[in-house]
Amino acid sequence: MTHNRNQMVTLARRPQGKPKREDFLLVEAEIPKPADGEMLIQTLYLSVDPGMRGMMEAPKSYSPGFKVGQPLTGRSVGRVVVSRHADFAVGDFVYERLPWQHYSVSDGRKAKKVDPNVAPLSTYLGVVGVPGFCAYFGLKEIGKPRAGETVVVSGASGAVGMTAVQLAKLESCRVVGIAGGAEKVAYLRDELGLDAVVNYHATDDLRTALGQACPDGIDVYFDNVGGDITQAALSLINHHARIVICGQTSQYNHPSESGKFAPELLIQKSALMQGFVVYDYEDRNDEAVARLGQLIKEGRLQHRENIIEGLENAPQAFIDLFDGKSFGKQLVQLVQTT
Numbered sequence: 001m002t003h004n005r006n007q008m009v010t011l012a013r014r015p016q017g018k019p020k021r022e023d024f025l026l027v028e029a030e031i032p033k034p035a036d037g038e039m040l041i042q043t044l045y046l047s048v049d050p051g052m053r054g055m056m057e058a059p060k061s062y063s064p065g066f067k068v069g070q071p072l073t074g075r076s077v078g079r080v081v082v083s084r085h086a087d088f089a090v091g092d093f094v095y096e097r098l099p100w101q102h103y104s105v106s107d108g109r110k111a112k113k114v115d116p117n118v119a120p121l122s123t124y125l126g127v128v129g130v131p132g133f134c135a136y137f138g139l140k141e142i143g144k145p146r147a148g149e150t151v152v153v154s155g156a157s158g159a160v161g162m163t164a165v166q167l168a169k170l171e172s173c174r175v176v177g178i179a180g181g182a183e184k185v186a187y188l189r190d191e192l193g194l195d196a197v198v199n200y201h202a203t204d205d206l207r208t209a210l211g212q213a214c215p216d217g218i219d220v221y222f223d224n225v226g227g228d229i230t231q232a233a234l235s236l237i238n239h240h241a242r243i244v245i246c247g248q249t250s251q252y253n254h255p256s257e258s259g260k261f262a263p264e265l266l267i268q269k270s271a272l273m274q275g276f277v278v279y280d281y282e283d284r285n286d287e288a289v290a291r292l293g294q295l296i297k298e299g300r301l302q303h304r305e306n307i308i309e310g311l312e313n314a315p316q317a318f319i320d321l322f323d324g325k326s327f328g329k330q331l332v333q334l335v336q337t338t
């Protein structure tokens with residue numbers, strides 16, 4: 001163990017609108033002791049996810065809400081440092097949803113061993129973790145892209161979006177990303193080879209800009225952000241379009257301002273709109289890991305991480321998600337692993 005005391009990030013109060021530093025507190029506590037059948041996990045990486053914002057409200061999103069005064073929880077990768085559990089040994093690496101703290105006790109029921117020889121530990125929170133699974137299952141099971149179709153992905157420079165655009169390219173689709181800022185646009189176009197990228201910060205008329213990037217309309221819209229971007233995309237859908245609702249990041253800080261949804265459009269275009277939570281496909285996670293891992297090995301799937309160090313910086317990393325400051329999978333590293 002490398003610390004004498006535990007440190008945790010708690011929710012100090014429920015954020016109003018965009019989260020602020022004062023909404024979070026860094027608190028010290030004793031390091032908990034595992035009982036028989038339990039283990040002590042030292043967290044190495046925390047995943048910083050926009051969906052956590054919904055959990056800071058009263059519990060109405062797809063996960064149970066956070067409690068004021070209690071630590072935030074999130075997807076984490078850690079190392080077993082004490083074990084009184086028959087199935088886990090000291091030194092094992094595990095993935096689990098854990099409190100945002102250095103040390104956590106686990107009964108192992110929801111812990112999954114991860115192997116750094118198969119994929120780098122951090123990627124179990126990104127491209128071979130939930131964001132990768134969202135892209136994989138959202139496209140495969142709902143978007144069902146066919147060669148030659150136009151696939152549009154919002155939040156294309158984020159962890160989910162970046163994987164979704166590449167998987168759609170592998171299906172020989174015309175792929176259009178939507179992102180904010182010249183650096184992200186250049187990466188998506190030049191590094192990932194997208195057919196077009198719309199910089200939504202650089203236009204007052206998103207519908208026209210997106211229309212120019214999609215001369216044949218939109219067959220699959222993979223939505224990570226919602227709001228005006230989604231309204232623009234929906235206005236361009238083709239007959240039998242598929243609309244994959246993965247996330248609504250632009251709406252998380254302003255839940256009452258959700259964009260105007262036009263169900264009549266779905267009728268006019270005989271289109272399918274379907275939301276999902278990644279846990280719908282939990283029993284198929286190994287399939288996704290195998291496919292995504294294989295593509296990475298073959299050099300056909302790239303990923304990008306934005307790793308900052310120190311638990312104390314986790315609240316700011318979360319706040320920055322809503323300012324477009326993160327680029328790729330946002331992680332916090334608590335301990336050096338080598």
Ligand SMILES: NC(=O)c1ccc[n+]([C@@H]2O[C@H](COP(=O)([O-])OP(=O)(O)OC[C@H]3O[C@@H](n4cnc5c(N)ncnc54)[C@H](OP(=O)(O)O)[C@@H]3O)[C@@H](O)[C@H]2O)c1
Nearest residue numbers: 051155157158159160179180247248249250276277278324
């Ligand atoms: N359904 C599920 O089970 C499930 C599971 C995990 C995640 N999700 C959701 O999937 C979405 C993507 O997750 P992620 O892990 O890829 O997140 P991420 O890495 O934070 O990326 C999201 C992207 O959204 C963009 N963005 C942020 N604020 C925006 C705004 N106001 N308007 C437009 N774009 C904005 C940012 O890029 P720009 O700089 O280009 O704005 C960012 O790159 C999130 O909404 C998340 O909650 C769903």
